[in-house]
Amino acid sequence: MIVDVILSAIDLKRAVQRKAPRLGRVRAVAIGKGAIAMVQGLAEVSDIEDGIAVSPIEGPVPKSVKLYVADHPTPSHRSFKAGEAVLDYVSSLSRGERVVFLVSGGASSLAEVPLIPEDDFLITWGLLLRSGLDIHQMNAIRKRISAIKGGKLGAMAVARGAYVYNLIASDVPCDDPSDVGSGPAVPDSSTAEEALTSLKIAGLWERMPITARTAIEEALRGKDTPKEFRHEALVIAKNLDVLTEIQRVTGGRIVTSCLVGEARELGRYAAYLARETGTPLLLGGEPTVTVRGGGRGGRTTEFALSFILASRRYAVFAMATDGLDGNTGVAGVWADPGLLGELVKRGDVSSYFAENNTLEPFAETGRVVRTGPTGSNLNIVFYIDEWSRMKPLLEPRS
Numbered sequence: 211m212i213v214d215v216i217l218s219a220i221d222l223k224r225a226v227q228r229k230a231p232r233l234g235r236v237r238a239v240a241i242g243k244g245a246i247a248m249v250q251g252l253a254e255v256s257d258i259e260d261g262i263a264v265s266p267i268e269g270p271v272p273k274s275v276k277l278y279v280a281d282h283p284t285p286s287h288r289s290f291k292a293g294e295a296v297l298d299y300v301s302s303l304s305r306g307e308r309v310v311f312l313v314s315g316g317a318s319s320l321a322e323v324p325l326i327p328e329d330d331f332l333i334t335w336g337l338l339l340r341s342g343l344d345i346h347q348m349n350a351i352r353k354r355i356s357a358i359k360g361g362k363l364g365a366m367a368v369a370r371g372a373y374v375y376n377l378i379a380s381d382v383p384c385d386d387p388s389d390v391g392s393g394p395a396v397p398d399s400s401t402a403e404e405a406l407t408s409l410k411i412a413g414l415w416e417r418m419p420i421t422a423r424t425a426i427e428e429a430l431r432g433k434d435t436p437k438e439f440r441h442e443a444l445v446i447a448k449n450l451d452v453l454t455e456i457q458r459v460t461g462g463r464i465v466t467s468c469l470v471g472e473a474r475e476l477g478r479y480a481a482y483l484a485r486e487t488g489t490p491l492l493l494g495g496e497p498t499v500t501v502r503g504g505g506r507g508g509r510t511t512e513f514a515l516s517f518i519l520a521s522r523r524y525a526v527f528a529m530a531t532d533g534l535d536g537n538t539g540v541a542g543v544w545a546d547p548g549l550l551g552e553l554v555k556r557g558d559v560s561s562y563f564a565e566n567n568t569l570e571p572f573a574e575t576g577r578v579v580r581t582g583p584t585g586s587n588l589n590i591v592f593y594i595d596e597w598s599r600m601k602p603l604l605e606p607r608s
């Protein structure tokens with residue numbers, strides 16, 4: 211039932227219908243895990259002359275919209291093809307036209323036009339994904355090796371005389387529109403200095419391909435992303451909306467929707483917080499995982515496993531609202547005190563954290579949440595409560 215509540219709270223077609231301004235005749239660019247739902251919502255409240263949508267899954271889009279299916283979390287040739295198509299589309303805008311950018315999580319990877327050779331681009335991307343950098347830092351770097359991110363598409367549209375509107379479904383902590391999908395059509399809120407410092411602190415600067423380093427050095431010298439242009443941006447859905455819906459059924463206290471940090475550390479922190487407060491707690495955001503091993507896991511499994519080692523009678527339910535967490539193939543997991551007994555039975559559990567293999571204890575004991583791709587993405591949610599109160603809420607709605 212908690213899953214049903216979450217699935218209903220992340221419905222992006224409904225969010226666009228409810229929150230988008232009435233814009234009349236528009237052209238549209240939708241990119242992200244929510245692209246299909248968002249463009250469907252836009253069709254309900256405006257007249258889409260034509261448009262382009264880039265999504266990780268197939269789905270019905272309005273007749274005037276061309277759909278590209280591309281890849282995530284690592285861009286593929288389909289993402290590069292989609293990126294070129296988006297660039298062409300924006301180049302076709304004319305003076306006085308209204309263009310609506312519908313941006314949701316995953317957009318960074320789904321459509322891309324690299325500024326550096328593709329091989330170097332993919333090496334850089336891989337280093338970032340395993341780095342443990344948070345999404346703002348990671349996207350600060352991605353924006354500087356991209357021809358379309360960090361406001362570049364928006365600036366291009368404005369230069370052609372179009373009016374730029376952004377409707378954003380946020381999967382980033384604290385909902386800065388420039389972080390979502392690397393903010394293709396809003397002025398960039400990150401700096402080249404941040405990109406450089408993040409890479410140096412993560413120990414990645416020396417390991418980056420020379421072309422990527424040159425792109426960042428050029429940005430530092432002033433050839434950087436656009437910082438200002440005429441535009442509007444409205445966040446139509448965010449993590450806090452989902453927490454608020456979960457609160458209705460659990461009575462939990464919302465602690466934050468901006469959770470960041472290493473997932474396994476945050477899990478332990480949350481366990482002690484639950485013991486201290488003695489109340490149901492709701493947290494959301496995007497913990498990161500510094501991946502060192504080759505196992506299967508994600509943000510939810512690392513968090514939940516470390517939580518249960520310290521939480522005594524409290525349980526945690528953790529779910530990625532896009533329906534797929536890390537490389538697990540599942541949306542999330544739950545951990546109740548009974549899992550500890552299972553761990554004891556399993557004997558050698560040393561690989562779990564050492565190899566980033568934290569899915570195993572959940573998968574093998576049936577504590578996983580399966581939704582498949584949800585066609586949305588409002589980041590990760592965590593619900594913490596006494597197991598006796600949580601258990602009935604995990605049953606499907608009758």
Ligand SMILES: Nc1ncnc2c1ncn2[C@@H]1O[C@H](COP(=O)(O)OP(=O)(O)OP(=O)(O)O)[C@@H](O)[C@H]1O
Nearest residue numbers: 283315316339499505506507508509534535536566
């Ligand atoms: N074995 C693993 N154990 C734990 N986490 C992992 C593992 N492998 C990958 N990850 C994490 O999964 C992340 C990618 O997973 P996922 O696709 O769920 O992210 P996402 O939040 O959907 O991405 P985006 O922010 O681009 O939408 C990586 O950043 C990495 O930190």
Ligand SMILES: O=C(O)[C@H](O)CO
Nearest residue numbers: 315316317318390391
């Ligand atoms: O695509 C991305 O950059 C992430 O999902 C954050 O929006």
